[in-house]
Amino acid sequence: MARLDVKIGGLTLKNPVTTASGTFGYGTEYIDFMDLGKLGGIFVKGTTIEPRQGNDYPRMAETPSGMLNSVGLQNKGVDYFVEHLYPVIKEYDTHMMVNVSGSTVEDYVACAEKLADLEKMPAIELNISCPNVKEGGMAFGTSCRSAAEVTRAVRAVFPKTLIVKLSPNVTSVSDIAKAVEAEGADSVSLVNTFLGMAIDVESRRPMLSTVTGGLSGPCIKPIAVRMVWEVFRAVNIPIIGMGGICTWQDAIEFILAGAAAIQVGTYNFIDPAAPIKILEGINNYLDRHGFASVNDLVGQMQQI
């Protein structure tokens, strides 16, 4: 059996399979389906300094091989998280990491500070790429300057592993990646959702209350893999790859393109045990192809 542990900054994950923020609740929703302790890590729902109601219903629409969502960062705020959720989830035998969102640099910083104090919170994922809130969110992730600014500010207050989650809605994702690497990010995760929309032709109304929302699922996989590959050649920090991963083959594809770890997102809704199946598949693949460690596979796409 090959070694599966991977390093993300100062943090060691027992294996490269983690779950994507906003698709895995706080882990609790999945305990009937798997032993959470088998996961490399769990990225919990996007958390903000203040509680948020999120956007109005309808918040989702199915699209070819994917879905649009405009949940809009509904969450009870970081204080509620620290008081009520953290005490429960810190008992899980895997790394729990909070996805931090905000509308201003100050919001991000305040949120990160509170999380830095939590003993069993080894890392945060800075969400500068949420397409579903009016101000902030994605705006930070679409320019190098603002991406750098928020990373710098959070880096100053958060000494543990800092992962910055990048937006795919940009001309050059590798420029943004380089900008946040330069500010001390330990890792980048990508991709967040693509800005998309759908219209019901009979009522002539948008399918989402917010008109636009974030596209996820297998439909985005080819673009996400390409972005991981671009970023892999641009930065020296580890990449956590995601976007449409449903099977172990998909996961291997991201790893070959340059991802040190992966996140399973939307597909959790269809097969809540998918991450475990993916992990088993990766394990078999490594054995079958004679790799001693999953790290030996990272970025190892061959020339044609």
Place this chain on the structure above:
Amino acid sequence: MARLDVKIGGLTLKNPVTTASGTFGYGTEYIDFMDLGKLGGIFVKGTTIEPRQGNDYPRMAETPSGMLNSVGLQNKGVDYFVEHLYPVIKEYDTHMMVNVSGSTVEDYVACAEKLADLEKMPAIELNISCPNVKEGGMAFGTSCRSAAEVTRAVRAVFPKTLIVKLSPNVTSVSDIAKAVEAEGADSVSLVNTFLGMAIDVESRRPMLSTVTGGLSGPCIKPIAVRMVWEVFRAVNIPIIGMGGICTWQDAIEFILAGAAAIQVGTYNFIDPAAPIKILEGINNYLDRHGFASVNDLVGQMQQI
């Protein structure tokens, strides 16, 4: 029966259903499947000043609800087109429009000049968004400055209808649209393909000889519709929308988002008679909903 004619700059199309460049050959390939005279127009294969061999095989890969291609503008050059292809296709009872590609501004200009002389060539589509050639192509479409530059240069030599085809691989497609509108483009068409890639996990090699290629098909539709909607609110020139259109419902979705006309692309490979079925569907929809003209539907998405 509702009116179907639409105006694109100085050009009137008999209906809004056209076919996308690179997916419809020179029309000739489809004569067994339909009466080409029923189409609003045909955008022929990307044409360059010099003949091109295109990229090496393999040039395509299937992906969830879509495909990647890296044909790379294989064509016999504009002179061959003028001499051998134009004489055939000018007899078709629909508007034939050439998709013009190039590596330098001079290439685009030279190509456009030759096409301007052809009596039955009412419009060209300037392809500043091809992701499949090393230099030029997409590079022009990913910055406002270069998009404006090539549009200005071609506008100076091409007095007929000038359509500029935009790349979706950008942070703000509406900025690019505004830039080319300012230089006198009569219309913008969007979207070209998204840059994507796929890896065969058993051989660990890329599925395309060029590693990356252009993603098309239903998978991209939600992003394409969103881009059309963004551009619709940014410019005053008509938009030709495309990206994953398979059914009349898809076409109506683009029209409601702001497209004055649409192009059917990849789906022609699956149902070569699709454009005709889509046209019939649009026609029925207009009657059923009591619209006197398809123009009354453009951009008419309602508030939720």
Place this chain on the structure above:
Amino acid sequence: MQAIDFTIRANEALNDQNHLIKVAPADNRPLPDMLPGQFVQVQVDNSPQVFLRRPISINFVDHERNEIWLLVQQIGEGTRKICETAPGDLMNLIYPLGNSFTIPEKKGRFLLIGGGVGTAPLLFLGKELSQKQHHVDFLLGGRSEKDILQRDHFEQYGTLYCTTEDGTLGEKGFVTHHSLLQATPHDFIFTCGPKPMMVAVARYAKEKGIPCEASLENLMACGFGACLCCTEKTTRGNVCSCTEGPVFNTNTLTWLD
């Protein structure tokens, strides 16, 4: 909650649009306890149009045969494919999901109002109520006689009243116009069906001061509280209709505001 394969035991077309599908765990494990109002998430076929699962109410639980019944109306690609399944086919379900209708200890007179395929959860509910010796009246509405499904089953658990839009069965018109509503009010109303119907029922219940619960059919991605897509605006703010619903006391909804 479990995510397991079921075998289709029977698939019967009840009319041109609706199928009654009976399924049993493929490995024959005994069904767990389920509550009326709960639902299952059906994995269809992962095709582009039916990438996500489809929520379907538990229509009935036949513990003797270890079967769950699903009453499915074909409205799109997903439900069409579910209705096309044949005995012997496998179908993966996540179940049981959601809360349930509130069944009080104290005996009472219950009115169960259903419209269209919204009658689905009311059969299981009616059975549970009648087993607990409550008085049960069913009031079911549809366009035409052929749309009022499973009448013989409903009649086993209570008195059946109907309305049809074309008058081919029961009183002509909508359920909320049925003469039963003019008679002595019931103690509780449970309803499921098209939203305009449920809103009208909620309004009636409010006027009469009758506690009323409605089962919502909000769009869902996961069905088990992970995605936050299925929210309903309530007096407590946005709540997930898949975990805190699909059954809501209509007083907590903002429908009548």
Place this chain on the structure above:
Amino acid sequence: MQAIDFTIRANEALNDQNHLIKVAPADNRPLPDMLPGQFVQVQVDNSPQVFLRRPISINFVDHERNEIWLLVQQIGEGTRKICETAPGDLMNLIYPLGNSFTIPEKKGRFLLIGGGVGTAPLLFLGKELSQKQHHVDFLLGGRSEKDILQRDHFEQYGTLYCTTEDGTLGEKGFVTHHSLLQATPHDFIFTCGPKPMMVAVARYAKEKGIPCEASLENLMACGFGACLCCTEKTTRGNVCSCTEGPVFNTNTLTWLD
């Protein structure tokens, strides 16, 4: 070219991987003329994995019953779904597509070399050749006896030689090691199968100076010349293997460079 619905008339599993599927135009229109080496583009089901059509060779044309035969090997989702079809199902085909093997007027001795499911077009080809009174030898290779398909059919149109990797049928080894190739050379060689096999055949033909045609299985999106995805590098540059192929004279290919 036409794009029309066919009805599946029969679907027979020839072994665990291969099915012989017989189809006829759903509206019973008479089949047009078709040439050996041509293929059809099968619309599968538009699911995410099988969005595009799948190219399948014309295995045989039975004009009497107005049927086309398709010999399909399950290698992925698309071919699996094709093999799962049942009599009565519809299947949309675009056909006939591609060029064909060159059948000369002058009588000659033909060697048709096939490997795996690459034997598919050779049956139709063998029939046409034998009808024109040519001498036909078939040399078919597979892993094992059960992989050499349609032997009784082949034997109707020529002499059948086989190789199997495990020696369960014919000579043990690869087709290019068969003793037949040591005997008097044939006048023409036609081949279809895995690329390494065809390359070896092309090399043999070149050495012996025998004209050789190979049917390629390049990946295709459209199948009728519109997408330029299926190109093969030839002495004339990149050409579409769906319109100028799938059959190529091996001298025009760059395989042996």
